[in-house]
Amino acid sequence: MAFGPPKASTESKTASVFAHDLAVKGDVENQGDLRIEGQLHGNVTGHGTITVAEQGEVHGNVEGRLVVVMGRVEGNVKGVEKVEVLEKSTIKGDVTSARISVEEGASVSGKFDTTPREVAAASDTRQAKS
Secondary structure, three states: OOOOOOOOOOOOOOOEEEOOOOEEEOOEEEOOOEEEOOEEEOOEEEOOEEEEOOOOEEOOOEEEEEEEEOOEEOOOEEEEEEEEEOOOOEEEOOEEEOOEEEOOOOEEEOOEEOOOHHHHHHHHHHHHHO
């Protein structure tokens, strides 16, 4: 018998973290949120929020529901809902999302595509029928 309030599950409330002293080579798929503080040489795909921290570097494409870049990405960035490019961050690649925000002091070398999801999905469907 346990005493006191039940412990809340922290699984869905915490992000998986690649620590600042970690360097990984290979593609990463994540079901929840992911915070990258180290170096990743490969593509990142997730269903939650993907955060590239200030010290973080990704040499590959990044795709998630929400993508927040505070560090460096050398590859394309795609957010299903939104991409946030914060001050002092650098992206060398294209940025695609229905919503994109770029803070003053950020650097992006690539194209922006802000086609809403519904329009892009309808266009893909029409092209597939052709």
